[in-house]
Amino acid sequence: MASKGGGMMARYAAGVAVVVLAGGLAGCMTEKASLPSSSSPVAGGAYQTIPSDGLVGRWGLASYRDEKDRARTTAMARSQCRNAYVIKKGPTDGVMMHVADDPKLYELALKRSGDGKTYLGFAAPPGDRQDREVLEMSSNEMTMRFVDPDANTRYGTFIYVRC
């Protein structure tokens, strides 16, 4: 994982220059399924970045695979604040989080693709294999899943509930 992680960092460092994150919440993340409004497109117009400050904080974290388990998984996430997942602000306006199978923290950014989907990941085009797809986001709850089919199968869909 170390070499993979190092590659990730190098990849991030190379790409971070083109990631422009708008500052402030600007009314984002207040409604469920209402994602933050995008900032201006990055150079080249490949994708847009989104303010990620709303992710900062302590979150109860749980996962499920089957939709029938969603409600109770959300309840379990809500009860996990004693062992919360902590998201801190990154040095270049992203947020410090983990990617799949790697205990190191990396700075990740929210990105919006041309089809309107939102992703969280390195400074690469949205939908990159190492990204998470953000399915829902509000000020108190987020739902994400890994783009990588293998990681998605293994870990399922993640529910974050703010502590």
Add this chain to the structure above:
Amino acid sequence: MPDVLSVIDRFRPAGAALVLAAVLGFASPLAALSPTRVPSPKAERITMDVGDEPGRISTEEVTIKSGPFARQMVFFRSNEAPGTIVIHTSEKFLYLVMPNNRALRYGIGVGREGFQWSGLVKVTRKAEWPDWTPPPEMITRQPYLPRFMAGGPGNPMGARAMYLGSTVYRIHGTNQPETIGQAISSGCFRLANGDVVDLYPRVPVGTKVVIRHAAQI
């Protein structure tokens, strides 16, 4: 399912030692049971810790197909009634007692050194694709893990679980079938998913479970 003669023939490489163990070890009265290690608060905290990784997949179809840990009918002399589960941690076998001195034997993974125990319990609950809550120590090592994982193929608890008494220990599946035959768990007994799926309907709630931890013969 092989008949008893072919099983005995297959059983031969294990030698008379296993038969002797069955006779000497399993036929003694239950009153003689004495836990070598009872569940402690520490054990409760670290159950499902070492060797339990969510980053693997094992489906319901995965069984141990060959070797001594493959599911097979064996000669098994015991005073236990048919339907009783007898677990021998040293041999890493789980026996489901059948009539006529036979048992259905499954290869299992058991608790690592210091986390093996013996006793008499009953199956108090059963669950298909049980949920999993990684212990805090595991979250420290793998901080990206969810703090709760609903049951599914990547879940270290595997396809089925049978809860033992009021302890934190279970007979359960695994997403790491390669660990069957090893002492790696924190006291639970794990079977390959296909094998625990086979065992599950044979074991109703209330089933008597005898866990023996005897020295190797």
